[in-house]
Amino acid sequence: MFATVGKDLVLHLKFGPITVAFNPATLGAVLGISFLLLVLALWLRRGIPKDPEAVPPRRFAFLLALMDFVENQVLSGVSEKLRRSLLPFIATLFLYVLTCNLSSILPIPGMVAPTQDLNVPLGLALLVYVLTHFYGIRAKGAFRHVKGYLEPIPVMLPMNIAGDMGRTLSHGFRLFGNILGGAIMLAVAIPVLLRFMHSPFFTGLFAVVLALMGLVLRRWKKTLGMATFSLGIVLLVLNALEFVFSGVGVARFSLSALMVGSVASFFLNAFFGIFAGTIQALVFTLLAAAYIQVAAE
Amino acid sequence: MGPELVQALKYLAAGLCMGIGAIGPAIGEGHIGASALEGMARQPEMVNTLLRNMIIADAIAETTGIYSLLIAIMILFVV
Numbered sequence: 001m002f003a004t005v006g007k008d009l010v011l012h013l014k015f016g017p018i019t020v021a022f023n024p025a026t027l028g029a030v031l032g033i034s035f036l037l038l039v040l041a042l043w044l045r046r047g048i049p050k051d052p053e054a055v056p057p058r059r060f061a062f063l064l065a066l067m068d069f070v071e072n073q074v075l076s077g078v079s080e081k082l083r084r085s086l087l088p089f090i091a092t093l094f095l096y097v098l099t100c101n102l103s104s105i106l107p108i109p110g111m112v113a114p115t116q117d118l119n120v121p122l123g124l125a126l127l128v129y130v131l132t133h134f135y136g137i138r139a140k141g142a143f144r145h146v147k148g149y150l151e152p153i154p155v156m157l158p159m160n161i162a163g164d165m166g167r168t169l170s171h172g173f174r175l176f177g178n179i180l181g182g183a184i185m186l187a188v189a190i191p192v193l194l195r196f197m198h199s200p201f202f203t204g205l206f207a208v209v210l211a212l213m214g215l216v217l218r219r220w221k222k223t224l225g226m227a228t229f230s231l232g233i234v235l236l237v238l239n240a241l242e243f244v245f246s247g248v249g250v251a252r253f254s255l256s257a258l259m260v261g262s263v264a265s266f267f268l269n270a271f272f273g274i275f276a277g278t279i280q281a282l283v284f285t286l287l288a289a290a291y292i293q294v295a296a297e
Numbered sequence: 298m299g300p301e302l303v304q305a306l307k308y309l310a311a312g313l314c315m316g317i318g319a320i321g322p323a324i325g326e327g328h329i330g331a332s333a334l335e336g337m338a339r340q341p342e343m344v345n346t347l348l349r350n351m352i353i354a355d356a357i358a359e360t361t362g363i364y365s366l367l368i369a370i371m372i373l374f375v376v
Contacts, residue, residue, distance in 0.1 A: 073349065170360045177363035184370070283356040290353065 025110055026117040033099050033114065037092075070094060074285050078293045082135070086292060089131070094285040101179060101277030105269050113277070115179045118172070121284075125172030128288040129164075136295035145295075169286055178280045182272035184266075193264050203242075207235035210263075213275065307376070311369040318365025325358035 013020045047059030056064065070091045075083050097115065104113035114120045136145040149160045214229025298306075333351040337344050 073345070076346070076349065128354050170363075173367065174356060174360055177366050178359075180370070181363075181366050279352065280356075283352055286353050287356065288348065 022119070023117050025112055026114045026120065028104060029100070029111065033096070033103060037095055037099060039070065042093075048231040074282070075289055077286075078289050079297065082139075082293065082296055086135075086289065090285055091291055093128075093288060094281060097124070097175070097284050098278060098281040101276065101281050104179070104183060104277070105273035112183065113179050115175055115280075116183050118176050121175040121179075122169075122172035124284070125168050126174075128171065128291060131288075132291050132295035135292050139296040167291065170235045171284070171291070175280055175284050178276060182276050186268055186272055189268055190261065190265050194261050203239045204236065207232050207239055210235065219230065307372055311372045314365050314372060315369045318368075319362050322359050322362035326355050329354045329358060 010023045011085050013022070044059060044063045045062065047057055049057060049060060067087070071083060074090060074094060075086060076084060089252070100114045100120065102109065102113075104116070136148070140148070145244055149157055151160075209232075211229050211232025214225050214227070214232055216225070218225030229294055329351055333347050333354075336347050340347075
């Protein structure tokens, strides 16, 4: 169970009385992703044309679109004068968390998303927490920034401090919980599905549903609908063969189970890896920008 | 109590924790989605802002659900 979530690899190192636990899989993935992003940044930087009037090459257009997305979508809630100074940090944070989340769908053995390890999201949340104080002090001065903790009445000081800590913790735990939950769903759902696959009833049902989906889809997307329909029919035939031969006592013909399992795993990975990963990266970055904006106003 | 009973109660506790803990976030996210859709239908030019704020609000409403997920995971695998 934990092998698929990568928790069985944790090393415990003792330095005198202190025990430090770290996960080599996470460490390797984090370093690899940092290196990848560094290479991407240098590659994109080399694509900036010397002549600003010329038609932008494709690489530069990609960079422009990316920065435009971060500046106008992610940072649209941030005040104008803070936006430019926050842009590099927020863009880096977004790309980093996004790559970390998406890395879980890579078919590398032992590869887990680094954000499944609590240390990574919590470390990023602490980084954002330190930056809220930096921007708060820069915008209002140290005295008024600290005085903000005594608002609206001085009795609220413990509440404000607890709120700060809770906000940072929930910021980190939200990303961690979402990604870990998705990974556990993947680790649990596929074996359960494959267990169902041993019953010809479920594979047959799946094949019929797939064929019907193809028939409905054919009205809008002809080739895709036909492909889905024929996949369903092939699965149904395989399933019937499997049912017949397993009755006769021939060894189980599990090709249909394999196909059903891979189709299901494709959709599960697409949802939990790509969709949820992108949304959570966006949410993490949006909240970071919002926290910094609140501290600086 | 025998170890089987402890194991069974653990599974029961994790299921209850996740099931009850998911009610609140579900209601909250439903409200947020409904209000955001209402706003989008009324003012289609605000769709970008509304969508962004809806995602942030969803994420915040989801926090308690994530807490119960973490507690359920801890009950199952750590305790």
